[in-house]
Amino acid sequence: MSDTSLENGLIGNSAIGALVDARGRIVWACLPRFDSDPVFCRLLNPADDEEGGAFSINLADFAHAEQEYIRHTAVLRTRLHDSHGGCIEITDFAPRFRLHxxxxxxSMLVRRVALVSGNPRISVQIDPRFEYGEFKPVITSGSHHIRYxxxxxxxxxxxxxxxHAVLESRFFHLHDPLTFILGPDETVQASVASTGREFLDQTVAYWQDWVRTIFIPVDWQHEVIRSAITLKLNAFDDTGAIIAAMTTSIPEHPDSGRNWDYRFCWLRDAYFVVNALNRLGATTTMERYISYILNVVSAAEGGVLQPVYGISGEARLLERFAPALAGYRNMGPVRVGNLAYEQIQHDVYGSAVLAATHMFFDSRLQHPGDANLFxxxxxxxxxxxxxxNxxxxxxxxxxxxxRVHTYSSIMCWAACDRLARIxxxxGxxxxxxxxxxxxxRIHADICAQAWDESRQAFTASWGGDSLDASLLLMNEFGFLEADDPRFTATVEAIERELKRGDFIFRYVERDDFGHPEHAFLVxxxxxxxxxxxxxxxxxxxxCFERLLACTSKLGLLSEDVNQATGEQWGNFVQxxxxxxxxxxxxxxxxRWDQAY
Structure with a gap:
């Protein structure tokens, strides 16, 4: 699929998410929740039909398009222009607002299509797939609905x-606005037009009200607001989980085989996500995420934590292939589930404790930490x-x-250090x-075993000779002070060995899939x-400005970037x-007092 890219807009409502490409086609949507079957899966190319798996609103004699979010919302607008001066506007969103x-x-997507100028002709092609591309739907219809x-x-x-125009994907002239509501097999009680308008108005108001409650910096306000909305969209309201990304199997670099399902919740993300939500003032989302983590901890058999869990706290995430999907740009395999849940990663204990630490030090929270939680x-x-060790x-x-990874050891230290502070x-x-x-005791052991005097750096593993970008975080976690010469020396060593152009690689040594070729953005x-x-x-x-230049036109980021071209790769939105x-x-x- 030559036109497939990650230049997509994300819409959602913290129950579902969908990706809309630059021509206004819904190319990815898992329903009825983030980790469900992708009923629209064109992003991963159904193997038997490159045009299948999308919800497309096509413009005859298409010339060009532009796309933007309604200010401070998760509502996306796409304008399609034809070669005769005609223009239509597609408004896409998933309803979210306060009711009762x-x-x-x-679990609903709403699309509204309106005439902007000229006399354009459009066709509507809705081609969902089921069971990861295995099945085309049986289609039935009524006077105002179609069932798939x-x-x-x-x-x-x-x-x-x-x-009939929709069923036949037939072109017709667009005059009056049209509304499409796609969701569960339930009747829409009011008129579809009035329902669509009401849902749109209330959803826009919800997001703009929410943005007014968060803290933003003086600089890069637009970028931070878009990131905050995106974090909110990646949060699963029902349980509080926050997924790593909306997609599965977007490769880290071309034909790498590094195709993973990221629609789950990694404990390693916890500290960074909670910290960001805390700084933004998004305390409700933060507290629900911490609650999710604590529920996972309570359910862990024998107190042993996994690296990753399902969005309802599921422990088993069995990994399989989806052969009916050819993969992003035909670069399979497409994986469902993630065997990382079977791995041993000792950093998870520190991640969980670091996340929970906010419960004891942030008096804004509804359920502050106490001796029982400690x-x-x-x-x-x-x-x-x-x-x-x-x-x-x-x-x-x-x-x-x-091997004994230094980062994992530092996170184990962080668990004990934060428990001491709590x-x-x-008292x-x-x-x-x-x-x-x-x-x-852990701190002294790490310093003795992971510091390489000859290289003047902490190494990726005890007694090893390679470097790891995660060691840039030693000061972040408080393991070393910023003025500790060992921290300075380690950062300088990472600059020498892991920096490629403007970007830092996570490591450069060969792993299970060869040598990494693209930079891991984080x-x-x-x-x-x-x-x-x-x-x-x-x-x-x-350096931060160069990273901002990597965002998509809509301000979104994936997992990886081609450091030479700036093209994004890996699961999206990350x-x-x-x-x-x-x-x-x-x-x-x-600071705000320096802004004017």
Whole structure:
């Protein structure tokens, strides 16, 4: 599919999400929730039909298009122009607003099409697929609706457009506005036009009201607001989980085989996501995410945490291939599920404790941490102390071998360190002393085992000789002060060995799939953190500006970037990357009293 790219807009409502391409086609949408069957899967190219798996509104004699969000919302507008001066506008959104004292966010997509100028002709082509591209729907219709029936899912389209024109994908002149409501097999009670207008008005008002409640910096306000909305869209309201990305199997670089399903919740993300939400003032989303993590901790068998969980807290994420989908630009395989849940990653204990620490220090929260919660967290500290010097797969989930990863050890230290701080705040002096002693013992061991005197750097693993971009975070977690010469030396070593052009690679050594070819975006955001901590603030701002240049036209980021061309790769829209943008902007911006 030569026109397939990640230049897509994200719409959603914290129950579902969808990607709309630059020509206004819905090319990805999982219903009825983030990790469900992608009923629109054109982004991953149905193997038997390159045009299938999309909801398209086609303009005859198409010439060009432009796209933008309605200001401070998750409502997307696409204008399509024909070669005769005609123009139509497509407005796409998923309803979200307050209704009857709660948030109304159905598994529903709404599309409104209006005439802007000229005498354009359009056709509507709706071609969902089911069971990851395996089945085309059985189609039935009524006077104002079309049902798309799959093996386990039924979708209903309600519209005021000609039903036969839609069924036949026939071109017709657009005069009056048209509304398309796609969702569960339920009757729309009021007229579709009035329902669409009301849902649009209330959804726009919801998002614009929400944006007014968050904290933004003086600089890069537009970028931070878009990132904040995106984080909200990647949050699953029902449980509080925040997914890593909306998609599965977008390769990290061409034909790499590094195609993973990211529609799940990784504990490694917890600290960064919670920190960003806290700084933005999005405390409700933050508290629900922490609650999700604590529920996962409580359900963990034997207190052993996995790296990744399903959005309802599911532990088993069995991985399989979806052969009916050829993959992004025909670069399969397409994976469903993620075997990373079976891996051993000791950093997860620190990630969970770091996230929960906010409960004890942020008095805005509805359910502040107390001694009971502290005692619930202590087993995580014991696990961290037991495993800090044991081999694991590491933060990058190496599948072929294990070793004692320095990052994992540091996160185990962080678990004990934060438990000591929490105990002190609660006045539990004996427990504070116990956890401080534990943290100090881990700290001394890491410094003895992971510092390479000959290279003047902390290495990726104990006794190893390679570097890892995650060590840029040693100051972020408080493991080393910014003025510690070992931190400075490690950052300089990473600059020498992992920097390619403007970007930092997570590592450069060969792994299970060969040598990485594209930069993992969040690592360069971490580099900005480190530059800022070291007082190299002008360099930090310049590096951040180069990262901002990588965003799509709509301000969104994926997982990876081709450092030579700037093209985005990897799963999209990537929470890790958007969080990195927020955290950098909030650090680097001028103060408000310097703005005018």
């Amino acid at each position: 004292g709660r948030i109304f966010h159905p 029936v799959g093996p386990s899912t039924v979708l209903r389209l309600t519209t005021d457009a000609s039903i 005692h619930q967290l202590e087993p995580l500290g014991h696990k961290a102390f037991t495993h800090y 044991q081999p694991d797969a590491g933060i990058w989930e190496l599948r072929g071998f294990t 105990a002190k705040r609660l 539990l002096e004996e427990r504070a002393s116990f956890w401080r002693d534990s943290a100090d 690592c360069t955001f971490w580099y900005v953190y480190a530059l800022h901590a070291l007082g190299r603030k002008e360099e930090a701002r310049a 929470t890790y990357s958007m969080v990195g943008l927020v955290n950098c902007a909030l650090r680097l911006s001028r």
